[in-house]
Amino acid sequence: MNILHIDASPLGHFSVSRQLTAAVVGKLIAEDPGARVFHRDLIENPISHLSGELLQVLRPVPGSTPPSGPTLRAEADQTEQLIGELLAANVLVIGAPMYNFSIPSQLKAWIDRVAQAGRTFRYTSEGPQGLAVGKKVIVVSTRGGVYAGTAFEAAMDHQEAYLRTVLNFLGMTDVTFVRAEGIAIQKEEALAAANRQIAELHVTSARAA
Numbered sequence: 001m002n003i004l005h006i007d008a009s010p011l012g013h014f015s016v017s018r019q020l021t022a023a024v025v026g027k028l029i030a031e032d033p034g035a036r037v038f039h040r041d042l043i044e045n046p047i048s049h050l051s052g053e054l055l056q057v058l059r060p061v062p063g064s065t066p067p068s069g070p071t072l073r074a075e076a077d078q079t080e081q082l083i084g085e086l087l088a089a090n091v092l093v094i095g096a097p098m099y100n101f102s103i104p105s106q107l108k109a110w111i112d113r114v115a116q117a118g119r120t121f122r123y124t125s126e127g128p129q130g131l132a133v134g135k136k137v138i139v140v141s142t143r144g145g146v147y148a149g150t151a152f153e154a155a156m157d158h159q160e161a162y163l164r165t166v167l168n169f170l171g172m173t174d175v176t177f178v179r180a181e182g183i184a185i186q187k188e189e190a191l192a193a194a195n196r197q198i199a200e201l202h203v204t205s206a207r208a209a
Helices: 016-031 052-058 070-088 105-114 160-169 183-199
Strands: 002-007 036-041 091-097 121-124 127-130 136-142 174-180
Touching: 002 016, 002 070, 016 091, 016 136, 016 174, 016 183, 036 070, 052 070, 070 105, 091 160, 127 160, 136 160, 136 183, 160 174, 174 183
Parallel strands: 002 036, 002 091, 091 136, 136 174
Antiparallel strands: 121 127
């Protein structure tokens, strides 16, 4: 089993999402001691946001000459590396704290790099088709407030809803959210609830072919 472990919180050892993604990965390794883990830390090794020039390289306009140069080549090579890591993984563990009702910009930068037509999805006459299929995704969702099941959830939750949408779009439909809500209100209770979910996880079927 190949595990891609992604962290996006800048809080270091104070981060709840990092604590919980580590617990998830630990549970997966306990179930499959032969699992291989690649840790992509989006804070220690940040990914630059898309620029106009890089977009022309990654998604060239027919008939145009894309810009070039060593910096753009390095950025394009990094994009290929990120896509390769995603496609090689059987399981993704994604730490996704809620920032202002959405996700950290560092995580959005990763999504913008791996969401590439012809690589992780394609357009067909019947609509878009995800190509990053056959993967289990575990999203550790951490929130200072409480949103799930509330009357204002649909209006304010642009974190979990967005992640489920984009992951499904890329072909990853087996998505589980491990949720720690109300951290700013009752942190210990939120952690206990998330750890109970982690204890119940079983994904040993997601192994390399």
